Amino acid sequence: MHELALMEEVRRIAMAAAAAEGAQRIHSVKLTVGRLSGVDPGALAFAFEVVMADGISQGATLDLEVVPTVCQCGGCGQRFEPVDVIHACPRCGELSSELLAGRELEVTGLEVS
């Protein structure tokens, strides 16, 4: 349940961005989360409710964007989205690959007024 610690950081980032904008309310927060980032969407939603419950973020909604894992094969250079936890290249079968996307944990948008 490290989602709570991460969500505290989301609140800190959102409050700072809202203050810089002179906003009075935070209506929604967009989070971009990679499939390999090790967070659970249900736990994130729960943590969001808890952390955003008071102040200018009260009633804010969570907009969660889950981005797929993208690998680049270490053998043939093919880019692919792995179908399971074993990131085998669909072209040459090589297992070793570089992760191009999938570990994201970012605040990517904020709706304020």
Place this chain on the structure above:
Amino acid sequence: MCSHCSCGQPAASVEPTPQHRTLQLRHNLLASNDAAAEHNRQRFAAAGLLVVNVLSAPGSGKTAILEQLARQWLPAPVGVIVGDLATDNDARRLRAAGARAVQIQTGDLCHLEAAMVGRAFDQLDNHGMELLLIENVGNLVCPTAFDLGERLRLAVLSVPEGEDKPLKYPALFKSADAVMINKLDLAEVVDFDRTAALANLAGVAPQAQIFELSARTGAGMGALLHWLSQQRQPMAAA
């Protein structure tokens, strides 16, 4: 001036309608942890320390492995920063094995963060030390995302946990430089399928070095010690 009539009174102040607007941001949630980790990494490098973050499920034998390393990494003392939820049992065990141990009592927190490790390092006498081990909180999910400033990340898989652990917790095993298969002395009793375990690890974590050992009997510890001392050499030469 009043806009309704020609009374000459100042215009009533009108509350502006709140304007909904969408802000585009790109702010990594781990940015502050990553910065603290980088700071730790520089301090560890300046102190000439090989720092290893050890992760596993509770009860997989992390502390026993660390006790063996503390006894066998001679002659330099081994440092351990140990995260434990509520007790200082692990730190006491590690001190008894000769380690310089600093305990981080994590309370309900399920993982260590870089800033906590930095504060614990402040309390550690690292004089003459070469190897610093960080025993993370027993958990196969939460600690994965948090860089602590380590040079190497070691994951432990103990045989009673089953061969398919790497398939269930891929993010952790994919982030490991090495995986220690521990409690090999129990393999027969728990019907451990070694071939399947190695195949799963090769599939999920092809980057990882694999060490098969029993921290209880000491079997297989030599290969791990040899590998760790090799990992330290490029630093010692630098």
